[in-house]
Amino acid sequence: MVKNKKTKSVKFRLLLTLLTLITVVMISTIFVVLNDDEYRGKTLDLLEQNGAPIELEIPEEYISVYKDAADKYDIDWHLLAAHHRVETRFSTMDTLVSPVGAEGHMQFMPCTFIGWQHPSCEGLGEGNIPEAELTDPSAIEKYGGYGVDANQDGVADPYHIEDAVYSAANYLSQNGASDGDLERAIFLYNRSDQYVDDVLGYYYEYKEKHP
Numbered sequence: 001m002v003k004n005k006k007t008k009s010v011k012f013r014l015l016l017t018l019l020t021l022i023t024v025v026m027i028s029t030i031f032v033v034l035n036d037d038e039y040r041g042k043t044l045d046l047l048e049q050n051g052a053p054i055e056l057e058i059p060e061e062y063i064s065v066y067k068d069a070a071d072k073y074d075i076d077w078h079l080l081a082a083h084h085r086v087e088t089r090f091s092t093m094d095t096l097v098s099p100v101g102a103e104g105h106m107q108f109m110p111c112t113f114i115g116w117q118h119p120s121c122e123g124l125g126e127g128n129i130p131e132a133e134l135t136d137p138s139a140i141e142k143y144g145g146y147g148v149d150a151n152q153d154g155v156a157d158p159y160h161i162e163d164a165v166y167s168a169a170n171y172l173s174q175n176g177a178s179d180g181d182l183e184r185a186i187f188l189y190n191r192s193d194q195y196v197d198d199v200l201g202y203y204y205e206y207k208e209k210h211p
Contacts (some may be wrong), residue, residue, distance in 0.1 A: 080172075088109040135158075150166035150167075
């Protein structure tokens with residue numbers, strides 16, 4: 001009997017050691033993947049879907065862009081940071097095009113960017129808009145869009161960080177944020193109560209961390 005107990009104890013210790021090694025390998029793999037830009041977005045998606053949200057700090061290089069855009073459109077820069085976090089995890093997603101056609105760093109539907117008066121705009125707002133027209137400031141003005149040529153290079157580009165952030169600031173400002181109605185502005189940006197909760201959660205977190 002003593003021999004059997006000893007054998008079971010040895011087997012248990014071996015099993016425990018094996019499980020510990022497997023856990024260490026899995027954690028190491030996750031950290032390696034998180035540091036690989038190619039896989040970062042997918043890994044974050046997978047972890048969040050399985051109940052392990054990954055908190056991302058605001059990248060320092062974006063803060064001045066948020067602040068400049070916020071000053072121009074009279075909104076709080078923390079709101080832009082929160083939207084950027086929720087929309088594309090500060091542009092770390094594998095692709096900056098959503099399954100429904102939202103584009104760029106701040107995920108604008110083409111019709112919202114150029115304006116819903118564009119003749120091809122209907123439904124969800126993907127439209128049938130040539131890139132040269134979509135990013136043309138004169139076309140955006142003509143069709144009543146929110147796209148902004150922030151860096152004054154003649155192109156309002158949702159894939160350019162300054163243009164994208166200024167466009168988001170323009171949209172949020174015109175839809176209530178400049179008047180303090182954050183919930184309305186956030187909801188109109190993406191009509192989801194969960195989206196509103198997510199953005200406001202990061203907004204208040206960032207206001208506390210970056211006063």
